[in-house]
Structure formats: structure tokens, C-alpha cells
Amino acid sequence: MSTSPDTDWQDARPRAISMTSMHANSFWVIGATTRDDRRKIVELEEAKSLESAGDEAQKARAALTNPKGRLAQEVSWLPGVAPKKASQAVASIEKRGLAVAYDEGLPPLARANLTAAAFELAQDVVPHQMAAFVIKLAELVDAIDLAATMLDINEDRAVAGFPEVLDEAAVEAELGDRRSAYKSAIKGALDRMESAHLIESMLLMVRQATDEGRRPAPALIDxxxxxxxxxxxxxxxxxxxxxxxxxxxxxxxxxxxxxxxxxxxxxxxxxxxxxxxxxxxxxxxxxxxxxxxxxxxxxxxxxxxxxxxxxxxxxxxxxxxxxxxxxxxxxxxxxxxxxxxxxxxxxxxxxxxxxxxxxxxxxxxASSITFRSEVGILFKDELAISPEGVQWKGRTYPLSWITAVRWGGVRQSVNGIPTGTDYTIGIGTQIGSMVIQLKKEATYTKFLDCLWRAVCVRLIVEMTQALKAGKTLSFGSIEISDTHAYLVRSKLFGSGDPVKLDWSHVHIWSDNGKVVMGSRNDKKVSGTASYIDHWNAHILEHVVRGAFKKGVGKLSDYLT
The missing domain is CATH 1.20.58 (Methane Monooxygenase Hydroxylase; Chain G, domain 1)
Incomplete structure (x- = not known):
């Protein structure tokens, strides 16, 4: 902290209360110094007893003349501080308040004891000051040195005629008691704050002491x-x-x-x-x-x-x-x-x-499958396809209902002169079907392009799934399973005999508006399905050609 101790402490000064743990110390009670011998201590106790009730003075004398009791009083007093300066420092606690923490001329233990006493008196400390003072006290506590404390105590004892302290463990135990006293003093000051200010003080204290959690805090903070x-x-x-x-x-x-x-x-x-x-x-x-x-x-x-x-x-x-x-x-x-x-x-x-x-x-x-057109010259019908379904002559089939499709064109002529092409599109569902007749190739082509994206891709997936599940499907004179084609050997008279072929022995082609499958080894074995008359012939052709191109032995592996 670089803040000057003389500029920012007004709000931290104690009010009303005048007794602290320092004022209860035996040295203060009878007005003794750490350099007074036994005889002087007795005289001070007798004089004090005449002024007021003698119990406290007697207890103070006993504590200061008993080696164990004296050590506790020395550690909680101001070791290493000259007697006059020590008396002045304690007398100034109420006036200076927590500013005593910044008395650079005093040893860490003495400053810590004075600061703890100031905490005992502190009232209405604002959170940022509370955090700063607690951190300062914690730093003072960490700076307390056992050897330096024993040296300060023993120097005064030598003058006063008391035996030196040689037991480091005893001094360490007393310093431990002091740390507990410091915590109690701070806690008391915090408890006198409003709850919100207490919480804010704790947070500011930990934030600053740990650098936002990046380094360990002094032990007192923990x-x-x-x-x-x-x-x-x-x-x-x-x-x-x-x-x-x-x-x-x-x-x-x-x-x-x-x-x-x-x-x-x-x-x-x-x-x-x-x-x-x-x-x-x-x-x-x-x-x-x-x-x-x-x-x-x-x-x-x-x-x-x-x-x-x-x-x-x-x-x-x-x-x-x-x-x-x-x-x-x-x-x-x-x-x-x-x-x-x-x-x-x-x-x-x-x-x-x-x-x-x-x-x-x-x-x-949705954009790629959306198409709308008026069909007809005098009496127009609307043909449309969109995510909502296929619409024709006032009937609409949702896309999800459609289970089968067929389409194709037939060229027309009169006396050998071409008169155009009739285009047919069939839409099938489980509850019915509809047939769309068109004259314009552009309308036919655009509608089929949308239909392929909207419906046929799904039908391809569904066909491969059905085959994988073990189903046999029929298209005209062609039957297929996942691993075989069932074709017919033609005969001069009567119906042909069925022939089962695995896919490696089958080839496929188109002829006169039909998809044709035949045996690679026997020209008499074949089967056909009309694009325009048989449902899903186009889907069959797409799956089989795709599987052959991919080189798979099962049609269901086409999409894997």
C-alpha cells in the first residue's frame, strides 16, 4: 500500500469505545515497562492498588513476575519498542485508529498488536479501507520473525533482571495465540458492518490478497x-x-x-x-x-x-x-x-x-422443389409442387404420402409428320393416384426436376431399406431382392420360366420406353418395366445402375 497514513483514515477512527486488548495488557494496567525489575513492578502495583480496586493490579503484577505469564504479556505488547514510545503508541490508538498499521518505525509484531487493538475499536469502516487494513495486518503477521522477537524480548529482560527466554516453542505458541487474537479482532470489526459491506470487504480483501486467485494469500486471510x-x-x-x-x-x-x-x-x-x-x-x-x-x-x-x-x-x-x-x-x-x-x-x-x-x-x-404453372389453352388447370405437396386440378397430395411415381413421353405424328409429344406423369399414394397430362416439354422437364428432389430421392432410400430388410419388389416382369434379380427365359409357346440371377450376372439398358434387365450369359433371359406404365421403374433403374457403378454385390449397399 502506498497510501499515506495521515490522509485517508478519518472514517476508520474508533468512536465511543476506549478499551482494547492493549489496554488490558499487564504492562498498561500498572504502568510498567518491559525494562522494569521486580521491585519496580511491585511498587507500581501497590500504587495502582491505592488508586482503585487492587484485583487487576495484583493480577498484572503476578503475570509480569511469573516467567510463563510474563511471556504472554510481552508477546502481546510491543517487543522491540522503547518504553516511552510504547506508552505513547498505545495511548494514541483511539485517536489514530487503523493508521497505526503504517507506523514504519515499529517492528512487525508491535505494529500487528497495535493494529489488532485498532480493529477492536473500528466502526463504520468502508469496505475498500477494511480490505486494505486487513491485508496490511496479514502482511505484518507474515513478517513477524521468531528469532527477532526472542531477541527483542531477551534484550529487555536482561535490563529488567529476568531470565532469558530460551524455549522457541513457547514463543511460537504465544505467536500462534496472537494470530488467533488478530483474527478475532478483524472478525469483530467485520461483524459490526452491514451484511452487504461485510461481504464486499471479504471479496475485496481476497481479490487483492490473491491477485484474483492467482497467488496464495497470507495465512491470516485464509x-x-x-x-x-x-x-x-x-x-x-x-x-x-x-x-x-x-x-x-x-x-x-x-x-x-x-x-x-x-x-x-x-x-x-x-x-x-x-x-x-x-x-x-x-x-x-x-x-x-x-x-x-x-x-x-x-x-x-x-x-x-x-x-x-x-x-x-x-x-x-x-x-x-x-x-x-x-x-x-x-x-x-x-x-x-x-x-x-x-x-x-x-x-x-x-x-x-x-x-x-x-x-x-x-x-x-424448398426453393429447389417449388414450381407452379398453368396448363391448358382455353381451360387452364394449375400444376404445382412445393413442400406442401403436389397439386393438380384441385387435388393435393402431401409429399410424404407419395409412394410411387411413373413418367414418360410419347411422340405423336400424322401421316408420318411429327405433331408433338404427349407427356404423362403418374403420382401414386396408398389412398389413390392421379395422372398429369402435359404438352409443353419445358413444364414437364421442370416439374420432374422438382419431383425428383422432393420425392424420388426419398423413394430411393426407402427402396434400399426395404431390400436390406429382405423384401422382394416387382416392376413389370422384373422382380428383385437385395442380392438377386428374378427374370424370365422366353419360350416360343407359353409363358417363360423364371430365372434367378445374382447381380454379377445381370446387365441393364433402356429400350423403347422401358428399362430392361438381362442375363449376361443367356440372351433369352430378361425382364422389362415400362417407364410410363409401371410404378417406380425410374427408381429401379437408378438404384441398379448406381449399385453396378459402385461395384457392390447388394443393392442396399448403394447408399452406404
Whole structure:
């Protein structure tokens, strides 16, 4: 801290109270110094007893003349400070308040003791000052040196005629008691603050002491956070249960639509922000220690799970993004959870982009299969195809209903002179069929192009699936299974004999408006299906030619 101790401490000065642990120290009670011998201590106790009730003075004398009791008083006093300066420093606590923490001329232990006493008196300290003073005290505590403390104590004892302290463990134990006293003094000052200011002070303290969780805090800060965590645990636990209940409500609302789920997420977000405001000092402290606050991890995981459920089970990707963003924001100081949430966010972004791409593809597909034309000269009929279905002469068949198609053209002539081509398109469903007659090649060609994309691609897939399932399909005089063709050997008289051929012995061609299959080894074995008269002859030809080109032994392998 570079702030001057004389400029910014007015709000931190104590009010009304005038007794601190320093004023209760035996040296202060009877007005003794660390260099007074036994005789002087007795005289001071007798004089003090005449002024007021003698119990406190007698206890002080006993403590200062007993080696063990004296060590406790020395460590909690001002070791290494001249007697007059020590007396002045204690007398100034009430006036100077927490500014005593910045008395650079005093040893760390003496400054820590004076600062703790100032905390005992502190009232109405604003959060940023509270954080700064606590950090300063924690730094002073870390700077206390056992050997230097023993040297300061023993130098005064040599003057006062008391035996030296040689037991390092005894001094270390007293210093441990002092650390507990410091924590209690700070906690008392924090408890006198409004709840919101207390939480803000804790957060500022941990943020600054750990550099946002990037380095370990002084031990005193860790002790304070541990105490804070114990005290707020019932509050956090109760609030976490309410948030968990609201998460279940959000999942329950999902079948009713995004609006109700969104309202529930608003509540979850509001409650979680309050929860994390309280828990943030604990989260940062755990991060600085290389651990994870399990309560925070548990709550963050539940919110993340909500997002996963909304996306996977209800296709609510935008709401899943909201919950993921909330986890990333509120639990950023939990490295494991933050990393998982970052991955979730990337996956959701990809899913969202995929959905956008799929929508664009759907739009492109819809555009590619949409066609409308008026047919006829005097009396016009509308022929149309779109994602809604095929429309002709007031009848409409949805695309999903269509199970069979056939088409072809027949050239017409009079006395050998071509008069045009009649085009026929058949649309079949399980409940009926319709036949479309056209004269214009452009209309015929454009409609078939749309029909192929809208229906025939699906029929190809369905045909290969049926064959893979073991079905046998018939087209004119051709029957097929997944692995064989069933053709006919022609005879001069009577019907031909059926012949079963695997696909390696079959070839295919077109002739006079028909698809033809024949044996590679026997010209008398063949079968035909008319493009214009037999349902799905075009689909049959496409699948068989595609399988032959791909070199597969089963027709169902064509699309794999």
C-alpha cells in the first residue's frame, strides 16, 4: 500500500469505545515497562492498588513476575519498542485508529498488536479501507520473525533482571495465540458492518490478497475466509436448495414451451447471482490454494445440467446458451467447471450454426422443389409442387404420402409428320393416384426436376431399406431382392420360366420406353418395366445402375 497514513483514515477512527486488548495488557494496567525489575513492578502495583480496586493490579503484577505469564504479556505488547514510545503508541490508538498499521518505525509484531487493538475499536469502516487494513495486518503477521522477537524480548529482560527466554516453542505458541487474537479482532470489526459491506470487504480483501486467485494469500486471510465460509454455509445451503428446486421447475416447464422456461431461468439467474456474491470470496480463496469450492461446483454443475437437458431433450438451444453463459460468468473462478462450460459454449455454438445451416439448406431445398404453372389453352388447370405437396386440378397430395411415381413421353405424328409429344406423369399414394397430362416439354422437364428432389430421392432410400430388410419388389416382369434379380427365359409357346440371377450376372439398358434387365450369359433371359406404365421403374433403374457403378454385390449397399 502506498497510501499515506495521515490522509485517508478519518472514517476508520474508533468512536465511543476506549478499551482494547492493549489496554488490558499487564504492562498498561500498572504502568510498567518491559525494562522494569521486580521491585519496580511491585511498587507500581501497590500504587495502582491505592488508586482503585487492587484485583487487576495484583493480577498484572503476578503475570509480569511469573516467567510463563510474563511471556504472554510481552508477546502481546510491543517487543522491540522503547518504553516511552510504547506508552505513547498505545495511548494514541483511539485517536489514530487503523493508521497505526503504517507506523514504519515499529517492528512487525508491535505494529500487528497495535493494529489488532485498532480493529477492536473500528466502526463504520468502508469496505475498500477494511480490505486494505486487513491485508496490511496479514502482511505484518507474515513478517513477524521468531528469532527477532526472542531477541527483542531477551534484550529487555536482561535490563529488567529476568531470565532469558530460551524455549522457541513457547514463543511460537504465544505467536500462534496472537494470530488467533488478530483474527478475532478483524472478525469483530467485520461483524459490526452491514451484511452487504461485510461481504464486499471479504471479496475485496481476497481479490487483492490473491491477485484474483492467482497467488496464495497470507495465512491470516485464509483463516478469515475459512471462518467466513463456516458462518455463511447455512445461508448458502438453504439458497442452493431453492435454486435446485427452481431448476427442476424449469425442466418441468419445458413441455409447455420456451416462455415459461425463460421465466424460470430469470429466477435462477437472479438467485444464483446473489448466491455467488456471498460465495465469491470462498471461490477465489480456494482457487488461490489450488482447490475448488465444492458447494460452488455442485451448484454450477446443476445449472450446467439444466442447459444440457434443455438442449438435448427439448431442442431449446438459446436457453441452453443462457445457462451456459451464466455458469461461465458466475463460476469463472472454478477452473474445472469453467473449462467444461467453455467447451459447452463451443459445442452449443457449433450446434446453433448447424441449425442455421440446416435451416438454410431447408430453405434452399424448398426453393429447389417449388414450381407452379398453368396448363391448358382455353381451360387452364394449375400444376404445382412445393413442400406442401403436389397439386393438380384441385387435388393435393402431401409429399410424404407419395409412394410411387411413373413418367414418360410419347411422340405423336400424322401421316408420318411429327405433331408433338404427349407427356404423362403418374403420382401414386396408398389412398389413390392421379395422372398429369402435359404438352409443353419445358413444364414437364421442370416439374420432374422438382419431383425428383422432393420425392424420388426419398423413394430411393426407402427402396434400399426395404431390400436390406429382405423384401422382394416387382416392376413389370422384373422382380428383385437385395442380392438377386428374378427374370424370365422366353419360350416360343407359353409363358417363360423364371430365372434367378445374382447381380454379377445381370446387365441393364433402356429400350423403347422401358428399362430392361438381362442375363449376361443367356440372351433369352430378361425382364422389362415400362417407364410410363409401371410404378417406380425410374427408381429401379437408378438404384441398379448406381449399385453396378459402385461395384457392390447388394443393392442396399448403394447408399452406404
Amino acid at each position: 483463516d478469515l475466509v475459512d471462518t467466513y465460509a463456516l458462518e455463511v454455509e447455512p445461508i448458502l445451503s438453504s439458497r442452493a436448495e431453492r435454486i435446485a428446486l427452481e431448476i427442476q421447475n424449469a425442466i418441468g416447464f419445458a413441455p409447455q414451451g420456451k416462455a415459461k422456461v425463460s421465466v424460470a431461468i430469470n429466477t435462477i439467474e437472479e438467485m444464483s447471482r446473489v448466491w455467488c456474491t456471498i460465495a465469491k470470496p470462498i471461490q477465489l480463496s480456494a482457487k488461490a490454494r489450488g482447490t475448488t469450492d465444492q458447494s460452488s461446483f455442485g451448484l454450477g454443475a446443476k445449472i450446467r445440467s439444466l442447459g444440457i437437458t434443455l438442449n438435448n431433450d427439448h431442442n431449446m438451444i438459446e436457453l441452453a446458451e443462457r445457462t451456459t453463459a451464466l455458469v461461465r460468468e458466475l463460476f469463472a473462478d472454478l477452473p474445472e467447471l469453467a473449462e467444461i462450460a467453455d467447451l459447452d459454449a463451443k459445442k452449443l455454438l457449433k450446434l446453433k450454426q448447424s441449425a442455421i445451416d440446416a435451416t438454410q439448406r431447408d430453405d434452399q431445398w
